[in-house]
Amino acid sequence: MHKIGVFVCWCGSNIAATVDVKAVAEAASKEPCVVYATDYQYMCSESGQNLIIDAIKEHNLTGVVICSCSPRMHETTFRKAAQKAGLNPYMVEIANIREQCSWIHKDMAEATAKAIVLARAAIAKVQLNKPLIAGESEVTKRCLVIGGGIAGIQTALDVAEAGFPVDIVEKKPTIGGKMAQLDKTFPTLDCAACILTPRMVEAGAHENITLHTYSEVEEVSGFVGNFTVKIRKKARKVKMDLCTGCGLCTEKCPMKKQPNEFNMGLDKRGAIYIPFAQAVPKVPVIDVEACLKFKTGKCGICSKVCTAGAIDYEQQDEIIEQKYGAIVLATGFDQIKPTKFGELGYSQYPDVVTSLEYERLMNAAGPTKGHLLRPSDGKPPKEIVFVQCVGSRGQSCRDKSYCSKVCCMYTAKHAILTKDHYPDTNIHVFYIDERTPGKNFDEFYRRAVEQYGVDYIKGQVGKVYEENGKLMVQGSDLLANEQITLAADMVVLAAAIEPDKTARSLGTMLTASMDTNDFFTEAHAKLRPVESPTAGVFLSGMCQGPKDIPETVSQAGAAAVKVIGLLTKDKLLGNPCVAHSDEMLCNGCSQCARVCPYGAITYVDKEFRVPGPKRVETRRVAVVNEAVCQGCGACTVTCPSTAMDLKGFSNRQIMSEVDAICK
Amino acid sequence: MSSVNNEREEILRMSGVDPTKCMKCGKCSGTCPAFDAMEYHPHQFVSMVNKGNIEPLKQSNAIWQCLSCFACMERCPRDVKPAKLIEAVRLTVIREQGMNHLESENVPCMLDPELPQQAIVSAFRKYSK
Amino acid sequence: MQVNESSKEFKPCIVAFCCNWCSYAGADLAGSNRLSYPADVKIIRVPCSCRVNPLFILRAFQRGADGVILCGCHPGDCHYTTGNYYARRRMTMLFSMLDYLGIEKERTRVEWVSAAEGAKFAATMNDFISTVQSLGENRKLRDLRCKE
Numbered sequence: 001m002h003k004i005g006v007f008v009c010w011c012g013s014n015i016a017a018t019v020d021v022k023a024v025a026e027a028a029s030k031e032p033c034v035v036y037a038t039d040y041q042y043m044c045s046e047s048g049q050n051l052i053i054d055a056i057k058e059h060n061l062t063g064v065v066i067c068s069c070s071p072r073m074h075e076t077t078f079r080k081a082a083q084k085a086g087l088n089p090y091m092v093e094i095a096n097i098r099e100q101c102s103w104i105h106k107d108m109a110e111a112t113a114k115a116i117v118l119a120r121a122a123i124a125k126v127q128l129n130k131p132l133i134a135g136e137s138e139v140t141k142r143c144l145v146i147g148g149g150i151a152g153i154q155t156a157l158d159v160a161e162a163g164f165p166v167d168i169v170e171k172k173p174t175i176g177g178k179m180a181q182l183d184k185t186f187p188t189l190d191c192a193a194c195i196l197t198p199r200m201v202e203a204g205a206h207e208n209i210t211l212h213t214y215s216e217v218e219e220v221s222g223f224v225g226n227f228t229v230k231i232r233k234k235a236r237k238v239k240m241d242l243c244t245g246c247g248l249c250t251e252k253c254p255m256k257k258q259p260n261e262f263n264m265g266l267d268k269r270g271a272i273y274i275p276f277a278q279a280v281p282k283v284p285v286i287d288v289e290a291c292l293k294f295k296t297g298k299c300g301i302c303s304k305v306c307t308a309g310a311i312d313y314e315q316q317d318e319i320i321e322q323k324y325g326a327i328v329l330a331t332g333f334d335q336i337k338p339t340k341f342g343e344l345g346y347s348q349y350p351d352v353v354t355s356l357e358y359e360r361l362m363n364a365a366g367p368t369k370g371h372l373l374r375p376s377d378g379k380p381p382k383e384i385v386f387v388q389c390v391g392s393r394g395q396s397c398r399d400k401s402y403c404s405k406v407c408c409m410y411t412a413k414h415a416i417l418t419k420d421h422y423p424d425t426n427i428h429v430f431y432i433d434e435r436t437p438g439k440n441f442d443e444f445y446r447r448a449v450e451q452y453g454v455d456y457i458k459g460q461v462g463k464v465y466e467e468n469g470k471l472m473v474q475g476s477d478l479l480a481n482e483q484i485t486l487a488a489d490m491v492v493l494a495a496a497i498e499p500d501k502t503a504r505s506l507g508t509m510l511t512a513s514m515d516t517n518d519f520f521t522e523a524h525a526k527l528r529p530v531e532s533p534t535a536g537v538f539l540s541g542m543c544q545g546p547k548d549i550p551e552t553v554s555q556a557g558a559a560a561v562k563v564i565g566l567l568t569k570d571k572l573l574g575n576p577c578v579a580h581s582d583e584m585l586c587n588g589c590s591q592c593a594r595v596c597p598y599g600a601i602t603y604v605d606k607e608f609r610v611p612g613p614k615r616v617e618t619r620r621v622a623v624v625n626e627a628v629c630q631g632c633g634a635c636t637v638t639c640p641s642t643a644m645d646l647k648g649f650s651n652r653q654i655m656s657e658v659d660a661i662c663k
Numbered sequence: 664m665s666s667v668n669n670e671r672e673e674i675l676r677m678s679g680v681d682p683t684k685c686m687k688c689g690k691c692s693g694t695c696p697a698f699d700a701m702e703y704h705p706h707q708f709v710s711m712v713n714k715g716n717i718e719p720l721k722q723s724n725a726i727w728q729c730l731s732c733f734a735c736m737e738r739c740p741r742d743v744k745p746a747k748l749i750e751a752v753r754l755t756v757i758r759e760q761g762m763n764h765l766e767s768e769n770v771p772c773m774l775d776p777e778l779p780q781q782a783i784v785s786a787f788r789k790y791s792k
Numbered sequence: 793m794q795v796n797e798s799s800k801e802f803k804p805c806i807v808a809f810c811c812n813w814c815s816y817a818g819a820d821l822a823g824s825n826r827l828s829y830p831a832d833v834k835i836i837r838v839p840c841s842c843r844v845n846p847l848f849i850l851r852a853f854q855r856g857a858d859g860v861i862l863c864g865c866h867p868g869d870c871h872y873t874t875g876n877y878y879a880r881r882r883m884t885m886l887f888s889m890l891d892y893l894g895i896e897k898e899r900t901r902v903e904w905v906s907a908a909e910g911a912k913f914a915a916t917m918n919d920f921i922s923t924v925q926s927l928g929e930n931r932k933l934r935d936l937r938c939k940e
Contacts (some may be wrong), residue, residue, distance in 0.1 A: 343694065343738060389688065393686060393740065394740030394741060394742075395740065395742045396739070396740055396742050399740050432687070432688040432689075433686075458689070459692070460688040460689045460690035460693045461690075461693055462690055462692075462693030462694025462695065462734070462738060463693070463694060474693060474694075475689070475693035476689035476690070476691075476692035476698075476704075476706065477689075478687070478689040478692070478706065481704065481707075483692060483693065483695065483698035483704075
């Protein structure tokens, strides 16, 4: 016979304002097996927990029901409290009367009645709970970082500094990511390359960091502490160990017609190329789609000029398999190509550019060597119009619904830098709202207006068209209640930011959940912002949502701390809520093994004592590997003989909840 | 007060527009080809209807000057559809007058080979109840 | 939402099975955002939508539930990779059986709600309740032996 204690939390007024907690405790006390029921202001507080501990000891409770916030919030807290009192932590059940009751209902009588039903269901369930003991699993002390931008580099460096080996997988031939493409950074205007490249070099040279550039994650299996990952190292056609990075091959390549991705296609690169001068590793890669040797079999100049003999046309993709304890997603972002915005003429006019293209046009290492020259005729532009929120904050099919966060600031930066270098340029910025929350951000934007005389126009651009060699920008000036048309030499679109395209497939591989915009979701928006809901998977940088460099770096550091915390452990406590087969019922049909996504079920031949002259009979029965089972329960429903059941969510437990609710 | 409110609700019902979705970016007015001819501009329709300030809109020339080209609707990032609002205000006026200003039998004599088909559709939208 | 006078009186009993990783978190998010739906919905947490045995649903109807809804992660987003596919197949089978038995299959529903879709959760529940309300009380499957 169970002795159950029920503890109803007020959560200050969060629950108590709409749920009559006294009535819930009163009703619970009348339920079968309940020997103690009480309410308290904050059950999760130390004194609240002590109340539970004392009650368990005093009344010899064998089961505890806590009516409080979501189990996703405080289940662990209360389980630990129960454990302190000597009760098995899995003898605790939580009735969610906050998120799923008090917060959504306004009528007190209705909410109280529902809270009582939820409490009753939890009481019914806990009576069938069995003490569970979590198994242990080893932790592989190695971390995988997917993405080699500033987020990935920072996380990798921090984890490596703590003494754990880290692998960075980067799909491009070099690490550095988007930050390497930036010119200066707001609001301090320090040069992006100057602060990033030392980090890249450090990551490349660190004894604990292994770079897998030009590589992609192919397959992930396993679980927290024990991931197995297959990485495809794409053939560079250049031997990494022999190449000295002299760059002679890239100079001599005759196929200099490929759009240079690093410069946003504004100039050309060869078929063998190093993305940019400070690339890490500084080893070229052959673009086989463009290479003459691969297309016609002739040429081979790069191989002839390479004194180190590093060119290897026969090189093949290589798949490596590695075990990791933790995986960090740092897949970053892309800027959308605003081709769907026909009215802005991005596809039509070469002088309508995105801000990332403008960034390259201003960069000393860019296609124009840092001279601001417009793409169409190479002349310096005198009138520049910036358009903000292109594709952000919209609800139509061509828009992203979110604010891309960094555009206001980088547009102010572009304006200031342009005015700094070319004071006679006139700059107009069409904005909807100027969003500058951040340290010294608003001051920076005000400098653009007050010190540099940048013309900020509240309104949006409706149309860009060409007239007499000028780009005519027609837009509204809402404060003047006018429609204005500006004659511009260049138009810069602050196009929206979107998560990198590879994020979706990685999310599926890792079962890391994503929101509707393909940003990775965090385990808790406030309290666990760098963890994915999938244990052992962490989030760093833009892949979680738009953010600027300082935020990315701090998030990267936070993710590293979480990884270090995980890798420092020698053993991890597993989830004891796993499947279990009753061998007396099992008929060895193999149905369960077929639906198990983890291959956790195997079969053994076992001898059973039977009545009759044979006395012993051998039968084939299912056995669950508890370390591998993740407790989804797919097998339990498939099992035709109901031999398979899930601990913690057994058939009888769920049925009793159903009964309690439908009573 | 209540009649003004009713008018607002009626216009919102007729147009199917939710003016609270507007983020006041001004793209509609930046796009509008008839902007200079209109006393009130597309973005003003959205905010004025939202505030229930409908009488000035009904009195203005803007409801007739609107070309019904739907450019504002097409480009609105928030899917607010200012043109639908303008149309609804215009319809309230026409329905109060209780007559069609354009009948289908009048159309043949107005046809012009240069006339875009859209203009006829727009004309019907504008001058009949 | 327009409800007629008689169905306004009718308070259906609705059981919602929510998977721990997506839908239960979505329900929590609906709560944090104070997006209300009627108190008639009672949620049962399961690790995955594939944990829900069709028998649980039949049991709920037997014991007097007027509607049962199963919520899981979006296809492809299952925490256990494939659980929601199994759930979808099983429920399809169950629905056609209910249909065959003459039970209104609108009383049962499968919905995919992610952890980020609090608003969708509330909207789904509101919609489901109004559907069940319009169907009225579930009498056919109610097991009289269970009545007190």
